[in-house]
Amino acid sequence: MINRIKLSTVTTYKFGGYCENFIELNSKEDLNHLKNLNNFNKIFILGKGSNVAFSDKGYEGTVVRSNLNDINYNSEKGEIKVEAGYYLPDLARFYKKHDLENAEFLIGIPGSVGGAVKMNAGAYENEFGDIVKDVQTYNLESRKFEIFSSEEMEFSYRKSKDLKNRIVISVNLKALPGNPNKINKKLKSYIRYRKRTQPAGIYNAGSVFKNGDDYSAGELIDKAGLKGYSVDGVRVSEKHANFFIAPKGSKATSLYNLVNYVKEKVETQQGVSLEKEILFIGDFE
Numbered sequence: 087m088i089n090r091i092k093l094s095t096v097t098t099y100k101f102g103g104y105c106e107n108f109i110e111l112n113s114k115e116d117l118n119h120l121k122n123l124n125n126f127n128k129i130f131i132l133g134k135g136s137n138v139a140f141s142d143k144g145y146e147g148t149v150v151r152s153n154l155n156d157i158n159y160n161s162e163k164g165e166i167k168v169e170a171g172y173y174l175p176d177l178a179r180f181y182k183k184h185d186l187e188n189a190e191f192l193i194g195i196p197g198s199v200g201g202a203v204k205m206n207a208g209a210y211e212n213e214f215g216d217i218v219k220d221v222q223t224y225n226l227e228s229r230k231f232e233i234f235s236s237e238e239m240e241f242s243y244r245k246s247k248d249l250k251n252r253i254v255i256s257v258n259l260k261a262l263p264g265n266p267n268k269i270n271k272k273l274k275s276y277i278r279y280r281k282r283t284q285p286a287g288i289y290n291a292g293s294v295f296k297n298g299d300d301y302s303a304g305e306l307i308d309k310a311g312l313k314g315y316s317v318d319g320v321r322v323s324e325k326h327a328n329f330f331i332a333p334k335g336s337k338a339t340s341l342y343n344l345v346n347y348v349k350e351k352v353e354t355q356q357g358v359s360l361e362k363e364i365l366f367i368g369d370f371e
């Protein structure tokens with residue numbers, strides 16, 4: 087089903103204008119709606135929108151969101167098969183329910199499995215790629231399903247293989263039995279840590295810039311004296327300098343200008359060129 091949608095309703099930042107072609111996949115049959123797509127430069131695949139800022143002018147092309155949400159644990163194979171729309175904190179809870187370890191770090195990351203594959207989401211020295219066995223995608227050009235092994239996905243820091251017009255459909259994950267007390271303890275400490283160090287998961291998209299091998303982006307922004315600095319209401323969080331908060335009613339353009347301002351200040355003051363982690367989609371000029 088193709089709908090007109092205000093993009094502010096489908097991202098954690100809660101801004102963005104209209105998209106006239108918003109396609110939701112609620113079953114694999116819905117992939118048929120994608121058969122007539124041909125301008126592959128103008129397709130954006132959306133997960134939970136927790137790493138994205140859409141332009142206030144909207145998005146001229148097509149946005150496709152996968153709501154496929156099945157999950158299945160096969161204890162004999164030591165494997166979980168999960169579809170792309172599954173919410174990461176729910177995945178952490180699913181692992182806990184079955185006394186499985188190594189997914190605790192996902193508890194505070196408000197994205198989807200598809201987004202976690204693409205971004206190689208991570209925290210506390212864990213990354214999504216560490217638990218991936220293989221990834222099933224749908225190729226919009228050839229209209230075929232494909233499978234990529236974990237190695238073929240080329241996971242690295244907040245990055246994976248360029249999927250080139252492929253939609254992540256489902257993922258097979260490693261499911262290792264663990265000690266329930268340890269799993270529980272980890273989950274609790276991660277939740278506490280986030281509450282203490284980061285703003286709540288609304289009106290932001292997590293870390294704005296990537297960390298470097300030898301620096302923390304947040305520390306550099308803090309050192310530059312930019313905590314609390316704002317552009318038209320969008321501000322660098324006082325709690326964590328690598329989170330930028332855009333209160334209700336603010337504009338994506340203000341975030342864009344703030345991000346560029348901070349990048350320039352850090353570069354001139356400290357000689358480090360920060361790389362954006364959040365994605366600006368649409369026209370920002």
Ligand SMILES: Cc1cc2nc3c(=O)[nH]c(=O)nc-3n(C[C@H](O)[C@H](O)[C@H](O)COP(=O)(O)OP(=O)(O)OC[C@H]3O[C@@H](n4cnc5c(N)ncnc54)[C@H](O)[C@@H]3O)c2cc1C
Binds near residue numbers: 152
């Ligand atoms: C409060 C908060 C805390 C956060 N903490 C962390 C953290 O600790 N670690 C971390 O890594 N990130 C963190 N993030 C950022 C974000 O949650 C992750 O990057 C997450 O993986 C994005 O998933 P998503 O489903 O929201 O993807 P989106 O933001 O919707 O999209 C991100 C990218 O994934 C692609 N994509 C999404 N779904 C698919 C699919 N099915 N097929 C192909 N491509 C797809 C999109 O095209 C886009 O390129 C945080 C965000 C917030 C708001």
